Amino acid sequence: MSVRTLPLLFLNLGGEMLYILDQRLRAQNIPGDKARKDEWTEVDRKRVLNDIISTMFNRKFMEELFKPQELYSKKALRTVYNRLAHASIMRLNQASMDKLYDLMTMAFKYQVLLCPRPKDVLLVTFNHLDAIKGFIQDSPTILQQVDETFRQLTETYGTLSAGEFQLIRQTLLIFFQDLHIRTMQLFLQENIVPNPLAKEELNFLARLMGGMEIKKPSGPEPGFRLNLFTTDEEEEHAALSRPEELSYEIINIQAMQDQQRKEELARIMGEFEIAEQPRQSSSKGDDLLAMMDEL
Amino acid sequence: MVAVDSERPKDPGVRMFRRERSIPLRGSAAALCNNLSVLQLPACNLMHYAVVHGPSAQLLSAAPEGVPLAQRQFHAKEGAGVSPPLITQVHWCVLPFRVLLVLTSHRGIQMYESDGSIMVYWHALDSGDTSSVQAVFARGIAASGHFICVGTWTGRVLVFDIPAKGPNIVLSEELAGHQTPVTDIATEPAQGQDSVADMVTADDSGLLCVWRSGSEFTLLTRIPGFGIPCPSVQLWQGIIAAGYGNGQVRLYEATTGTLHVQINAHARAICALDLAPEAGKLLSAAEDTFVHIWKLSRSPESGYIEVEHCHGECISDTQVCGARFCDPTGSSFAVTGYDLAEILRYSSV
Numbered sequence: 321m322s323v324r325t326l327p328l329l330f331l332n333l334g335g336e337m338l339y340i341l342d343q344r345l346r347a348q349n350i351p352g353d354k355a356r357k358d359e360w361t362e363v364d365r366k367r368v369l370n371d372i373i374s375t376m377f378n379r380k381f382m383e384e385l386f387k388p389q390e391l392y393s394k395k396a397l398r399t400v401y402n403r404l405a406h407a408s409i410m411r412l413n414q415a416s417m418d419k420l421y422d423l424m425t426m427a428f429k430y431q432v433l434l435c436p437r438p439k440d441v442l443l444v445t446f447n448h449l450d451a452i453k454g455f456i457q458d459s460p461t462i463l464q465q466v467d468e469t470f471r472q473l474t475e476t477y478g479t480l481s482a483g484e485f486q487l488i489r490q491t492l493l494i495f496f497q498d499l500h501i502r503t504m505q506l507f508l509q510e511n512i513v514p515n516p517l518a519k520e521e522l523n524f525l526a527r528l529m530g531g532m533e534i535k536k537p538s539g540p541e542p543g544f545r546l547n548l549f550t551t552d553e554e555e556e557h558a559a560l561s562r563p564e565e566l567s568y569e570i571i572n573i574q575a576m577q578d579q580q581r582k583e584e585l586a587r588i589m590g591e592f593e594i595a596e597q598p599r600q601s602s603s604k605g606d607d608l609l610a611m612m613d614e615l
Numbered sequence: 616m617v618a619v620d621s622e623r624p625k626d627p628g629v630r631m632f633r634r635e636r637s638i639p640l641r642g643s644a645a646a647l648c649n650n651l652s653v654l655q656l657p658a659c660n661l662m663h664y665a666v667v668h669g670p671s672a673q674l675l676s677a678a679p680e681g682v683p684l685a686q687r688q689f690h691a692k693e694g695a696g697v698s699p700p701l702i703t704q705v706h707w708c709v710l711p712f713r714v715l716l717v718l719t720s721h722r723g724i725q726m727y728e729s730d731g732s733i734m735v736y737w738h739a740l741d742s743g744d745t746s747s748v749q750a751v752f753a754r755g756i757a758a759s760g761h762f763i764c765v766g767t768w769t770g771r772v773l774v775f776d777i778p779a780k781g782p783n784i785v786l787s788e789e790l791a792g793h794q795t796p797v798t799d800i801a802t803e804p805a806q807g808q809d810s811v812a813d814m815v816t817a818d819d820s821g822l823l824c825v826w827r828s829g830s831e832f833t834l835l836t837r838i839p840g841f842g843i844p845c846p847s848v849q850l851w852q853g854i855i856a857a858g859y860g861n862g863q864v865r866l867y868e869a870t871t872g873t874l875h876v877q878i879n880a881h882a883r884a885i886c887a888l889d890l891a892p893e894a895g896k897l898l899s900a901a902e903d904t905f906v907h908i909w910k911l912s913r914s915p916e917s918g919y920i921e922v923e924h925c926h927g928e929c930i931s932d933t934q935v936c937g938a939r940f941c942d943p944t945g946s947s948f949a950v951t952g953y954d955l956a957e958i959l960r961y962s963s964v
Contacts, residue, residue: 321701321703322750323750388748433953437860438860481842482842482844483796483820483860486844487750487796490645490646490647494646494669494701497954498642498954500954
């Protein structure tokens with residue numbers, strides 16, 4: 321409905337994700353053979369958050385995000401966060417990633433529902449950004465990126481009317497409709513009919529992948545795994561007991577090199593039959609692809 | 616302050632309304648305003664309900680006790696564009712010789728025979744010079760005589776001339792009065808006199824436009840908003856009832872636009888208003904989970920509008936998005952809520 325909803329959705333969900341990861345990273349008992357266990361844990365926690373935040377607030381990506389556009393599908397958005405969560409040395413199993421995403425979306429849905437006035441969604445977004453700034457106090461470059469986003473938010477949303485915020489809130493609530501942490505019938509009804517938007521989404525993903533580097537664990541340092549559950553057994557049980565039809569069906573794209581990435585994208589795009597529909601702004605996809613080539 | 620009736624059904628004591636059997640919906644109701652339309656045809660003893668889910672809307676009929684009988688789903692017609700279009704409103708229009716079901720979406724306006732069996736008309740919205748920043752949609756539906764009026768995102772109100780039968784519907788006029796998206800339209804049968812207002816249109820800025828219908832609609836007066844959206848409006852015997860985004864309900868004299876009553880009973884935005892014309896009862900529903908019923912009247916001496924509170928109902932843990940009386944005397948009403956896959960019903964004891 322409203323074409324200005326995506327930045328708010330992305331930033332708030334990202335903020336929730338960082339809250340949760342920060343908490344779990346502190347709570348996680350990471351067994352290690354390092355002598356100074358505490359210091360290692362603290363340094364790595366900051367490193368993970370720094371990596372994710374700097375990826376989230378990449379300048380070019382933010383520019384794309386703030387352009388007026390329809391909300392992306394739940395599947396595409398889920399894939400983006402899957403990617404974000406793995407922007408550092410941290411690894412999440414499927415069950416933990418599912419739980420993380422469940423918590424993120426339910427938390428933000430709750431916050432949107434509780435807003436007394438539609439304009440308060442903007443305040444919620446600022447709260448999340450304030451917390452994010454708290455995580456990266458020691459990194460001036462990333463801090464600058466976040467401040468720039470603050471400025472963009474104020475510029476884009478500062479002058480919107482109450483009616484426009486009402487439309488934004490309705491758009492967010494329609495996105496979160498039928499999402500309950502226990503009964504996720506939503507994913508059964510996910511419409512997987514090929515449509516031209518899929519092409520745009522893949523461009524969006526390609527753009528995002530271009531802006532992200534996977535930090536792969538190299539050498540003796542293990543890419544440590546984060547568990548969203550209290551024990552490994554609980555995580556395993558969650559993975560086994562999760563019904564097949566409730567899987568998120570993430571698009572897994574292995575981006576090793578430019579050539580492989582393009583081939584993979586072309587293959588996936590080939591699988592979608594793009595119906596002949598007039599595109600109003602067909603140049604947008606080209607802009608994104610061009611940007612990808614420049615990276 | 617308003618006394619709220621929050622006793623459980625099993626408790627003894629005087630209760631004005633009791634909860635009746637709910638009607639299950641196939642899909643939950645979307646968080647839109649005015650998200651419930653009710654039709655009762657006197658001929659058959661059936662109730663018809665229509666609710667917007669999102670990209671689809673559901674129409675169902677039920678026996679008086681609430682037993683669901685038949686249901687039908689509608690989707691917004693695709694038209695030009697990239698993403699699946701969302702429906703903004705669904706509403707029955709009762710005209711002199713027929714009843715039509717109207718659906719508004721982000722693509723256009725669809726009109727069906729009252730049971731939803733045949734689509735008789737499709738009007739595609741022309742986005743024209745609209746900048747990409749604005750959402751394009753139709754919203755606000757009402758019947759006025761043999762016309763159906765539908766609001767749009769530009770503020771223009773489209774007036775369609777409806778024949779007694781058949782699909783030969785024509786767009787006869789475009790009314791200019793609003794600069795922001797239309798939210799709701801209310802009409803009442805013309806009182807017979809020439810200068811009496813019989814249509815009110817509302818928009819996102821809170822502006823109300825008062826019209827007189829006819830082969831050409833005439834703008835009689837404007838009631839300025841104060842920046843707060845007016846999502847719902849009703850018209851009864853020259854009284855305009857308008858609900859606002861700050862929870863206020865205001866009653867105006869239609870011909871002059873004078874404010875007579877301001878009701879501060881809701882803590883959140885009003886999402887729906889409805890009128891029971893035979894009893895002069897007004898129903899207000901808001902996102903604060905409350906539904907209130909008011910009795911409207913005019914003072915015999917001064918002619919001033921007066922209001923009396925009749926009943927307050929708390930729909931617990933529900934963000935109400937639609938509410939309607941189920942009969943013209945206001946002895947029963949139905950409610951929909953966001954994420955709720957049922958229609959809640961209440962009737963007086």
